[in-house]
Amino acid sequence: MFFFNISDPLTLLLMLAATVLLIFLSQEIKKSYVAVIPLFGYLILLIIHVFCFITLPEEYQYLSKSISYCLVIDFIFILITFFAYLWVDDMEAKKLGKKSIDNSLDWFWKSV
Numbered sequence: 174m175f176f177f178n179i180s181d182p183l184t185l186l187l188m189l190a191a192t193v194l195l196i197f198l199s200q201e202i203k204k205s206y207v208a209v210i211p212l213f214g215y216l217i218l219l220i221i222h223v224f225c226f227i228t229l230p231e232e233y234q235y236l237s238k239s240i241s242y243c244l245v246i247d248f249i250f251i252l253i254t255f256f257a258y259l260w261v262d263d264m265e266a267k268k269l270g271k272k273s274i275d276n277s278l279d280w281f282w283k284s285v
Contacts, residue, residue, distance in 0.1 A: 180242035196257040210266040212254040219247040
């Protein structure tokens, strides 16, 4: 059975580098839609990993631990990219002089 194993250290490092670069790009150009790209990607990965975990045949039960690690990593990356999106959205709103989607984390952004 094939699934995208993101618990491999090299794959994890490459995905982290790509995520950081996209977040940095969105921060530089102050466009929040660039920060949404990795967020949607990790949401799709989460759906794929959940589907793989649910439909895992009996003969591939040894993969359940790897898929579980992948699910945890998916949730961590979703959390990181969601906060990055909120951060860039706040920067974009201040640049354009409009209200951002959510201002409840203003205390956090001021300390960043």
